Amino acid sequence: MKKQALVLQMEGITKIFPGIRALDDVRLDLRRGEIHALIGENGAGKSTLIKVFTGIHQPDAGLIRLNGEEVEMTDPLAARRRGIAAIHQHLATYPDLSVAENIFIGNEQTLSGLPAISWRKTREMAKALLASLGSDIDPMAEMGTLSVAQQQIVEIAQALSQNAQVLIMDEPTAALSLRESEELYSIAKGLRAKGTSIILISHRLEDIYSLADRVTVLRDGHYIGTWDIGETNTEMLVKHMVGRTIDQFYPKKEAPVGEPILKVDGLSRTGFFEEVSFTLHAGEILGLTGLVGAGRTEVVEVLSGVTRPDKGHIYILGEEKAITSPHEALRQGVSLLPEDRQKQGLLLPWSVQDNITLPRLDRHKKRGLLSPGSEAKTGKEYIDMLNIKVRSGQDTAESLSGGNQQKVVISKLLTCGSRIIIMDEPTKGVDVGSKAAIYQIMCDLAAKGFGILLVSSEMPEILNLSDRALVMREGRISAVFTREEMAPEKLLKAAMPLDKSRKGSAEYA
Ligand SMILES: Nc1ncnc2c1ncn2[C@@H]1O[C@H](COP(=O)(O)OP(=O)(O)OP(=O)(O)O)[C@@H](O)[C@H]1O
Ligand SMILES: [Mg+2]
Incomplete structure (x- = not known):
């Protein structure tokens, strides 16, 4: 040959x-x-x-x-x-x-x-x-x-x-x-x-x-x-x-599902999505999937205060709230891991630890001054927890590899301490070992009573992590499945455009 x-x-x-x-x-x-x-x-x-x-x-x-x-x-x-x-x-x-x-x-x-x-x-x-x-x-x-x-x-x-x-x-x-x-x-x-x-x-x-x-x-x-x-x-x-085998890739725990922490009722944003209603409970991982363009990211943007809805209501812990800005969302206990992490998530010239502590600087102030020791401690905690590859927390975010930058953004999100965590495609660009680490964190958070809205195009992620899954099609929720009901064909079918003449399966995003 x-x-x-x-x-x-x-x-x-x-x-x-x-x-x-x-x-x-x-x-x-x-x-x-x-x-x-x-x-x-x-x-x-x-x-x-x-x-x-x-x-x-x-x-x-x-x-x-x-x-x-x-x-x-x-x-x-x-x-x-x-x-x-x-x-x-x-x-x-x-x-x-x-x-x-x-x-x-x-x-x-x-x-x-x-x-x-x-x-x-x-x-x-x-x-x-x-x-x-x-x-x-x-x-x-x-x-x-x-x-x-x-x-x-x-x-x-x-x-x-x-x-x-x-x-x-x-x-x-x-x-x-x-x-x-x-x-x-x-x-x-x-x-x-x-x-x-x-x-x-x-x-x-x-x-x-x-x-x-x-x-x-x-x-x-x-x-x-x-x-x-x-x-x-x-x-x-x-x-x-x-360098080792990963045996627990999806460490799903059966967490008791608690009170509703986020309820969305008849939410609409003209041209993007219509009449979206669902409830997220404490301890629950709620999957949100669908084809690209179905309106998932747009729903998430409204919930995190990036854009405003035209209609509908948002209730947090039973009380109706107007989420007018990302800042307001954070104040109400809603955090978002955005899909585009490079653009939206990081201050590249800043150190890893400064990026991590930025959302909650107030916690690191002593008599009005920032305490570098306290910042370093928090930085290190997350660096260890997510296994972020750095020499020290002082490394700049831009000197990190792509996947490690993502883990810094996830740390930022976790420091906010919000009860409601929205993750838009949390594992894109992340290696297998870190994926397992991120899944572990999600499951631990749910077990501690946080509510997680997991927006994902990765079918295995939705199937293995969600307690329930919502499917969106053309701006509307087309189906809701419990963990027992979920199956790949059902999710796909609910995601496909109704107009059968349009080519389907290849479009699953
Ligand atoms: N300009 C730089 N200055 C300092 N360290 C750097 C620089 N570029 C890369 N590194 C370090 O070199 C190592 C390899 O990084 P590299 O970007 O090649 O990883 P990668 O395999 O592409 O990872 P990923 O899958 O996350 O993209 C990392 O520890 C990273 O922090
Ligand atoms: Mg790379």
């Missing part, structure tokens, strides 16, 4: 940040036309390895061979020129520029023989590239007005515009619905068929199994191994990533 050509070899890669060895003697090789999954826990070093390869970071040791020839990736442009394109974990686009400008930035199309940029040509080529990806995004649209999924397609178009031989996707679906993820993945498969090599970083093992040809595991900055995907199974991969 002919051995496939190696496009990329990375050997002995070591990268040291002040106080941390993010990568220690790591290797990775990539064949032509393969999808190679790179997996590991939050903070394992995946994004760092990609940043070394794409010239964003310089390694402290190690070498990179591209098509057999040793190369130095001195800066991101050098990597681009060599046909390496990356969709980074956090989008790196220019929101104020047009789609076409984003695609061709640094590679603008000039009129032949003239130094001037031809915008017409740029536009046309952008349109053709997007069309080749099956997309009809307007090249003149402003980037910032597009959805995350559309922005990612633009980034792929940009990769194609440089005839990329290697495409890297770092956690590309964390912000996408299932259907958008499937579209992205079918594009990836198409590119593979044409010989492009792809490195895929994802915490969703389902994705790895449906796409990847081989998989490499990193743990704590170390190389653990590389396997053909067919030689592996989930249990083994989890064990390699986490």
Whole structure:
């Protein structure tokens, strides 16, 4: 059998940040036309390895061979020129520029023989590239007005515009619905068929199994191994990533369900959702699921004071309340873990402990002054509880890996001490070990009498954690199931659009 050509070899890669060895003697090789999954826990070093390869970071040791020839990736442009394109974990686009400008930035199309940029040509080529990806995004649209999924397609178009031989996707679906993820993945498969090599970083093992040809595991900055995907199974991969087996993934406890703490009656926001009514009890995890666009996030936004309803009533502990702002929501004992954590949840230049203590600074004041000791203590408590990977609570939030940043946002939420906790997609982008930790916290909180509204697209999460589940369809609650009644087919059926002619199952988000 002919051995496939190696496009990329990375050997002995070591990268040291002040106080941390993010990568220690790591290797990775990539064949032509393969999808190679790179997996590991939050903070394992995946994004760092990609940043070394794409010239964003310089390694402290190690070498990179591209098509057999040793190369130095001195800066991101050098990597681009060599046909390496990356969709980074956090989008790196220019929101104020047009789609076409984003695609061709640094590679603008000039009129032949003239130094001037031809915008017409740029536009046309952008349109053709997007069309080749099956997309009809307007090249003149402003980037910032597009959805995350559309922005990612633009980034792929940009990769194609440089005839990329290697495409890297770092956690590309964390912000996408299932259907958008499937579209992205079918594009990836198409590119593979044409010989492009792809490195895929994802915490969703389902994705790895449906796409990847081989998989490499990193743990704590170390190389653990590389396997053909067919030689592996989930249990083994989890064990390699986490270094132990996880036997209690869904630690659901039977907590006594207490008094109603949140009651919503006939809540409507025109154009988004209508006549939404439900009750959340103390000790209960209430699941809320449905397709993207069904109105889940919009309901949550009203409950947390981000937007106002047009109609309906909200009762907290039996008393009607008007939740006029996020601040008011907190005062009434309602906390929200937002879906978009990067934008809404963190002050990136601030330290981890300052972020954690921010919502309740009043607790750390002594005679009007902040007590650093008290802040550090609370910071440490949550760092330990959620196993946040830091050297100390003084590390800035921006120096943390993506998943660890999420755990800081969850800590913030927990410090508020609210009785009613709303979590919008709490485990997107979080590794398996931390998922188990977050589930444990949710179940512990419920057992202590908190009420949790769990908004999730992950069917197993809803099935295994919820005491009851609400399903939304086209802005209305279409079904309510008890724990005994819940089954995947029933949830799906309740979520599907009533108009059967519209394609269904693939849209479950
Ligand atoms: N610019 C930086 N300065 C200091 N430390 C950093 C920096 N970037 C990453 N690190 C540290 O290096 C380690 C590896 O981080 P990296 O972002 O590569 O993890 P990851 O595997 O991509 O995790 P995730 O799944 O959470 O995205 C972490 O401990 C992180 O805190
Ligand atoms: Mg990362």
